[in-house]
Amino acid sequence: MAKQPLPTIACVAEDRTEWFNRVFTLATSVRNLGGRTASAPLHALFVGSMDGLYEVPLASLGVVSSIVEPWPCTKPQANKLRMLESPEVGPGGVLVALDCDVVVLRDLTDGLSTSAIRATAAWESPMSPQRWHQLLDDVDLRPAPGPWTMIGTGEQVPVPYVNSGVLFIPAEMVDPLRESWAGYIKRLDGARPDRELVFLDQIALALALLDTGLPVEALGQEWNFHTKKDLETAAAPPPGPVHIAHYHRWVDQDGLPKPPRYAPLVPEIERLNAIIAARRGMAPNPSAAASLEAVVQRAAKMVQRGGRAVRR
């Protein structure tokens, strides 16, 4: 039996409560539902600073928290390159670089490879195939051997344009990818129309993958499943069991992932939310909070009565 690659999981966050909540949610999902990945080293890289309040809850989940410098770029998405610098990934290991707004619902080991970078194609491309060809000419790169099909729109583009929210990178490929990716981010930053550069990190990543010639394999959308999107409109077939759900800003008032539009996934997200609520120590239902309020009111009445009795 082949030896399973060892994953090292990393994510990058800002020093703000909503970001901490995402990291906490991600870590809780890994530890509780990750299967063989549940015991993987997990690194949270906070950009610029980290509120001391976050340290204990993350440490109790075995998360190693670090503070990193912002990546020198006008787009904050470029900070995710820090993941390719800090955590040490041993030989035979795989860096699992995740956005904070994803949750792990199953064992990840079956999706890992030590011989190729793996990622899911993006939902849609920010540029038409013609614009991609122009860009490739500008940077003097040749198109990919075969087109990449976007998950949502079905359009085909001549580059491995992947969603950078879930990247599986073999240890040996981390350094060459980071150097090339950083180079294209620097080259494109400010040099292209702003509407294209919303996804600067992903465009630069596609160019870096082409330029380095590192092997890239497409994962199905069950490895980076967009919970807000309606699968009725998706070009790709419905996925098998979802391993990683990407909820983006599709969250409720408590910051928990909202039920996805893909019905088979709803019970899984509800179960995860119950686990996260229990871990956070949130009241299990609104009635408990209401009854707490009743106790406070009763206590207030008792104090008032006691006060009157003392005065008498």
Place this chain on the structure above:
Amino acid sequence: MADDISGVVNARPGQEAVTACVSENADSWSRMVLMLAVSVRNLGGSLAASPLRTYFVRGLAGPHRELLEQLGAEVVDVDPFPSPIPHANKLRMFQDHAARGPGTLIALDSDIVVLGDLAAEINPDALRGLSGGFSPFDDELWGTWLEARGLSRPSARFRMQRTGRLVPVPYLCSGVLLVPKKFCKALADSWAAQVLALVEAFDAPPGSGAGPALPPDARFFTDQLALTCALVETGIPVDPLPVGCNFRPGLDHLGLTGIGHVHPLKAVHYHRWGLRADGFIKPAQFLPLNADLERVNRLTAAHLGVPYRPVLRPGSPTDMAGLRRAPAAIGRRAVVAVRRTAPVLRERSPWPRSAR
């Protein structure tokens, strides 16, 4: 140039660890193991990111296996240890770890939940465990038994947690043991031999000449008595753990140690009688524990997909009545606990009786 702000905020303890427990293949046992696994992954600090092995005597099937595997626990099927003492089954985890990869074995009873980072307590040069509550053998019997086994009496003495007495042997509670890899094989081999010798002596008819007569009540503690003999035989250094690493949530324990000595709490040994009828952990008399116990209960319920009735539901008439009764009940229990512990505290006082 701006100062470099980068750096690790919380480093992992340097010691590699493997957490393990041995369980029977029964629903009530696998439920306890599930709670243990939930606690390790959610509150165990660096243990949350370390291997977790759950050994099941005669295997484990069904939904609990799947739930444990989701939590990243390796489920290992083992045969029972050939002894009439079920506690001796825990030897399986030491035998298996001795033959496997690296790391200090954090060997836990199934009826324990982890609330902190036990890996930070690892001593790479010693076995760590909490001194027992009391020794089932008195000093004289220890001397006779060690002599019968051809073992010499250790020079150090160990204080028992509950009675406060000093005993001439390292008698430990076997519920939480931190055993560096280099000691696992020797310990497992010797412990197994000592279990069998003790069972033979306990079961021998009186006057059969099979060694000194052993008190029948002590038979329940065979695994711990055998552990003591194994530690004496192998000469493995023993470094006692603090109370909070194998905390029995009773007021008597607190009376003995003092609250200041309990923190930080890293593992709670609730024992089987500490479970509610619905399989969740009862609230502890040491109130600061309850938020974490409640958290473990709720997490377990979420994993199982079953409803959970919290211990305290403020506002419900039943619980309010219970709360009103509570101060009186706690007062009564405190008196009992103080009465029990006062003689011990007197004995443990560093000052001579005349100076008090």
